[in-house]
Amino acid sequence: MGYSRYDLESPYSQFCYVCSGVGCEQKKSEDLYRNIKNEVRNRGIGASVQVVRTGCFGLCEKGPIVKMLPEETVYIDVKPEDAAELVERHLVKSEIVTRLQLKDTARRPHLEVKNDRGHYQKQVRIVLRNCGKIDPENIDEYIAREGYGALDKALFEMTPEQIIEELKLSGLRGRGGAGWPTWLKWNFGRKAAAAAGTAYVVCNADEGDPGAYMDRSTLEGDPHSVLEAMTIAAYTIGATQGYIYIRAEYPLAIKRLETAMKQARDYGLLGENILESGFSFDIEIRLGAGAFVCGEETALIASIEGERGTPKPRPPFPTDSGVWGMPTVINNAETWANIPVVILRGGKWFARIGTENSKGTKVFALTGKVNNTGLVEVPMGTTLREIIYDVGGGMQEGKAFKAVQTGGPSGGVITAGHLDTPIDFDNLAKLGSMMGSGGMIVLAEDDCIVDVTKFYLEFSVEESCGKCAPCRIGTRKMFNILDRFTKGTARPDDLWNLEVIADATKKASLCGLGQSAPNPILSTLQYFRHEYLAHIDDETCPAGVCKDLMKYSIDAEKCIGCTVCARKCPVACIDGKSKELHVIDQERCIKCGACVAACKFDAVLIA
Amino acid sequence: MARKSREDLRLHRERVRTKLKEDDNNADLIQVLVGMGTSGIAAGAPGVKAALIEQCKLHGIENVRLRQVGSLGLDFAEPVIEIRMANMPDTIYGPMTAELVPDIIEKHMLDRELVGRYVQHRPAPDMMED
Numbered sequence: 001m002g003y004s005r006y007d008l009e010s011p012y013s014q015f016c017y018v019c020s021g022v023g024c025e026q027k028k029s030e031d032l033y034r035n036i037k038n039e040v041r042n043r044g045i046g047a048s049v050q051v052v053r054t055g056c057f058g059l060c061e062k063g064p065i066v067k068m069l070p071e072e073t074v075y076i077d078v079k080p081e082d083a084a085e086l087v088e089r090h091l092v093k094s095e096i097v098t099r100l101q102l103k104d105t106a107r108r109p110h111l112e113v114k115n116d117r118g119h120y121q122k123q124v125r126i127v128l129r130n131c132g133k134i135d136p137e138n139i140d141e142y143i144a145r146e147g148y149g150a151l152d153k154a155l156f157e158m159t160p161e162q163i164i165e166e167l168k169l170s171g172l173r174g175r176g177g178a179g180w181p182t183w184l185k186w187n188f189g190r191k192a193a194a195a196a197g198t199a200y201v202v203c204n205a206d207e208g209d210p211g212a213y214m215d216r217s218t219l220e221g222d223p224h225s226v227l228e229a230m231t232i233a234a235y236t237i238g239a240t241q242g243y244i245y246i247r248a249e250y251p252l253a254i255k256r257l258e259t260a261m262k263q264a265r266d267y268g269l270l271g272e273n274i275l276e277s278g279f280s281f282d283i284e285i286r287l288g289a290g291a292f293v294c295g296e297e298t299a300l301i302a303s304i305e306g307e308r309g310t311p312k313p314r315p316p317f318p319t320d321s322g323v324w325g326m327p328t329v330i331n332n333a334e335t336w337a338n339i340p341v342v343i344l345r346g347g348k349w350f351a352r353i354g355t356e357n358s359k360g361t362k363v364f365a366l367t368g369k370v371n372n373t374g375l376v377e378v379p380m381g382t383t384l385r386e387i388i389y390d391v392g393g394g395m396q397e398g399k400a401f402k403a404v405q406t407g408g409p410s411g412g413v414i415t416a417g418h419l420d421t422p423i424d425f426d427n428l429a430k431l432g433s434m435m436g437s438g439g440m441i442v443l444a445e446d447d448c449i450v451d452v453t454k455f456y457l458e459f460s461v462e463e464s465c466g467k468c469a470p471c472r473i474g475t476r477k478m479f480n481i482l483d484r485f486t487k488g489t490a491r492p493d494d495l496w497n498l499e500v501i502a503d504a505t506k507k508a509s510l511c512g513l514g515q516s517a518p519n520p521i522l523s524t525l526q527y528f529r530h531e532y533l534a535h536i537d538d539e540t541c542p543a544g545v546c547k548d549l550m551k552y553s554i555d556a557e558k559c560i561g562c563t564v565c566a567r568k569c570p571v572a573c574i575d576g577k578s579k580e581l582h583v584i585d586q587e588r589c590i591k592c593g594a595c596v597a598a599c600k601f602d603a604v605l606i607a
Numbered sequence: 608m609a610r611k612s613r614e615d616l617r618l619h620r621e622r623v624r625t626k627l628k629e630d631d632n633n634a635d636l637i638q639v640l641v642g643m644g645t646s647g648i649a650a651g652a653p654g655v656k657a658a659l660i661e662q663c664k665l666h667g668i669e670n671v672r673l674r675q676v677g678s679l680g681l682d683f684a685e686p687v688i689e690i691r692m693a694n695m696p697d698t699i700y701g702p703m704t705a706e707l708v709p710d711i712i713e714k715h716m717l718d719r720e721l722v723g724r725y726v727q728h729r730p731a732p733d734m735m736e737d
Contacts, residue, residue: 011718011719011720012719012720015696015721017726017728020724050720050721052721052722052723052724052726053723053724053726054723054724054726054727054728055684055701055724055725055726055727055728056727056728057728058728067728069696070696121729121730121731121732123730123731124731124732124734125730125731125733125734126734128680129733129734129735130677130735131644131676131677131678131679131680132640132642132676132677132678132679132680132687132689133676133677133733133735134676134677135674135675135676136675136676136677137675140619140623141623141627143616143619143620143623144620144623144624144627145735146620146735147620148616149620152613152616152617155613156613213645213646216644216645217644217645217646217677217678217680220644220645220677220678221644221676221677221678222677250645252644252645252648253645266609266610267609267610267611267616268609268610268611268612269611269616275611275612275613275616276610276612276613277613341734371683372681372683372684373682373683374646374680374681374682374683374684375678375680375682376680376730377680377731391730393683
């Protein structure tokens with residue numbers, strides 16, 4: 001209901017929000033807050049205006065930010081000395097201080113919504129429209145917010161052809177990673193199903209990328225949207241049975257899905273004769289045991305059938321031969337959550353959001369060295385800079401931005417030079433990364449690129465199913481080489497070896513897991529080759545992460561011989577008499593850093 | 608919980624929508640939405656919810672309704688709650704702790720005063736109201 005229940009009978013008739021996020025605090029928002037409070041008190045309006053410090057507002061580059069309620073006027077770049085003018089004009093005289101007001105000239109038209117009073121929110125929530133709004137275990141709250149309205153419309157007012165046409169208009173592409181047009185998939189499935197006589201619908205919720213959790217959050221916060229969408233797809237292609245393949249590590253999502261399915265069946269929205277339309281469809285949950293490869297659709301199908309989760313060569317594609325050899329439409333949970341909106345609002349409505357070839361929004365799991373970690377949903381075409389600095393509240397502790405890892409173990413890095421690239425399927429691919437499922441890990445100056453890459457390769461080694469040699473052996477070989485880099489034992493030809501193996505693994509692997517496993521290497525070699533070289537040629541880790549490459553020594557000028565470091569050293573590798581220079585025995589040093597922390601004279605050097 | 612026809616579903620939607628709207632417009636009702644996604648729960652939402660129930664009782668506030676909702680996506684501020692009541696702006700608070708609950712109840716619910724520092728901003732407009 002927004003702020004509509006807010007009226008002037010409150011003890012306070014106005015609220016003044018002063019952002020005290022990290023970014024704004026660095027720009028003296030604390031002084032600004034005190035000045036505003038003083039001005040309010042001096043003018044005798046303290047009883048009707050409450051001034052509060054708030055959490056990060058976003059828009060950190062334009063901080064400090066002040067927001068006035070109930071008008072929701074947003075002021076930017078407000079300096080402590082602006083306090084008097086702001087209080088006098090806005091709060092006393094009820095004027096807008098246009099000089100400081102946030103103007104929405106730079107705002108893209110696709111962000112326009114009627115209730116958008118603030119003109120500052122970069123996020124548009126379609127997939128997450130109900131998350132945080134409704135009780136996911138109460139079907140009535142979903143129904144109240146247009147829930148199952150799309151199913152109603154599809155079943156009674158639309159033919160399957162019209163539904164596919166609407167999807168085509170919307171430009172919706174699969175959110176699982178590859179970005180395949182959804183309408184095309186449904187259309188293939190529908191044609192194949194007509195010939196085969198039966199078909200299946202599958203929700204891929206086997207979300208396995210490290211740091212990605214958009215499917216989990218969607219299913220936990222709004223399970224009915226996925227059920228409704230799957231039922232619409234079943235009606236479109238002529239399926240009577242659906243499966244939700246979800247990993248067992250998501251117990252809460254599973255529980256809420258089960259509750260939702262039971263409620264939907266009770267209401268006749270799932271099962272026999274849905275809404276008395278004569279159409280029947282039901283869904284079963286299949287639990288994955290956590291193998292990453294089961295997110296690959298052919299492996300997922302094998303796992304649903306009770307077989308070992310290993311991929312098969314395509315074609316045939318699942319739309320021709322999927323579950324039990326029948327035509328199968330598989331979409332990712334986030335894609336499903338878009339469908340009811342596309343049907344209800346129409347493809348045209350949906351297609352006005354986003355870029356030319358990537359329509360709608362994308363949910364990203366923003367993690368790493370950014371202040372406001374969390375799930376963000378932004379229109380396609382939003383730049384990385386906007387996501388990190390406006391939505392994400394900027395870098396933690398003011399550290400320098402190094403790169404963003406997107407697409408998990410199949411993706412790559414985007415560097416500072418590309419912060420202003422509009423993010424969509426095509427642009428990310430051009431940069432050598434990929435949308436993937438939407439994990440976005442922000443790396444700072446103190447993250448070692450080689451070490452991060454090694455982490456992803458370790459993941460791929462563990463998750464390789466072992467069926468094909470290029471992936472099974474290639475990922476292991478690449479990991480070993482990266483391991484040598486981080487341990488200071490890399491050989492001069494290792495960089496060359498790494499590139500050759502990466503290329504071979506990419507070309508020869510059977511499925512997407514192996515084909516994309518070298519991506520983190522190829523992408524980081526493209527942008528951070530110098531960091532790899534530093535590990536071999538200079539035997540140093542520029543970020544100071546790879547311990548084996550670090551060397552601790554004691555500065556002869558600064559050391560006063562207080563013996564503190566020698567006493568703190570857990571392996572007793574520091575020698576020296578009282579009031580004499582101490583020396584670290586490099587052979588025995590385990591590089592734990594205890595001496596650095598203990599020394600009061602900054603005499604321990606790290607190189 | 609009977610099976611529904613198309614007509615039934617539409618009537619039912621109107622009924623629940625009206626009911627929820629009445630709750631929203633009910634000047635005597637305080638609604639507290641508690642973010643109970645995995646991130647909220649991991650950060651301590653169940654403890655906050657329990658403290659809210661206990662402290663409301665202690666303060667003699669009976670017209671409060673606690674609702675569990677999914678995650679708003681503000682993971683850095685979890686556990687997150689939202690308070691919706693008459694004469695106050697809908698307010699998101701986080702990171703919440705059980706210790707903070709009495710403050711929220713006394714200041715926000717009783718004195719109708721925001722509890723600074725913990726106020727978070729809404730990440731996006733509600734497209735369903737568009």
